Amino acid sequence: MRSGDLDAYAELVDRHAPVALRTAVLLGAGADAEDVVQEALVKAYRSLGRYRDGAPFRPWLLRIVANEARNHHRSAVRRGAREQGVPLPPELLDPGEQVADRQRKEQLLAAVGRLPERLRAVVVCRYLLELDEAETATALGVPRGTVKSRLNRGLSRLREQLPTTEWEADRV
Incomplete structure (x- = not known):
């Protein structure tokens, strides 16, 4: 190449x-x-x-x-x-990760979209693109520890924004 x-x-x-x-x-x-x-x-x-x-x-x-x-x-x-608010086209979602409740998925994506850019980027890389910590750090150009701390803050904000059930609380 x-x-x-x-x-x-x-x-x-x-x-x-x-x-x-x-x-x-x-x-x-x-x-x-x-x-x-x-x-x-x-x-x-x-x-x-x-x-x-x-x-x-x-x-x-x-x-x-x-x-x-x-x-x-x-x-x-x-x-x-x-x-503002461009919806995520369904064909861009990983079909193996389809969520049964479309409304819940839309709420989650909207909540992720409301995160500050630094937190959103880490959450997107780790959970929507399924990159590991090292790959996320490389992709975003930040240290691995920064990935961990931003991920923690991002997930905390998502938990505050979204009502969770017992099943969902275990996954987040």
Whole structure:
């Protein structure tokens, strides 16, 4: 891939594009998620020389996607044109994690969306993208301890916002 083999890069893009798109949507890119991912993929290609041999590709790519989503969000706020309440398209959700109660899922996603950006990013990476702590730290460019503390604060805020049943309390 580093030697300029576009087919090798295309294979990596095909493999990681769905999770990159979910990442962009869940980190606030909304309707512009595809543009954010495309820009991130171009930047990743241009940055292949800085990619560390042996390092996992997915967290490295998702860090670029997260940075692009953050940049997009900041520029949208500056323009005053930030889109409000863009619902998460069902096809972007992991079908293996479908929640039986659609209304409850929408409430949860709305609550996650109301979290401050730093907390939301960690919760999204850990639970919606199913990254481990190390991958989350790499994707967000923060120390592993920061992932743990932000995750703890984010989950606490979610517990405050959402009524839980006994079954759900064990899962959160």
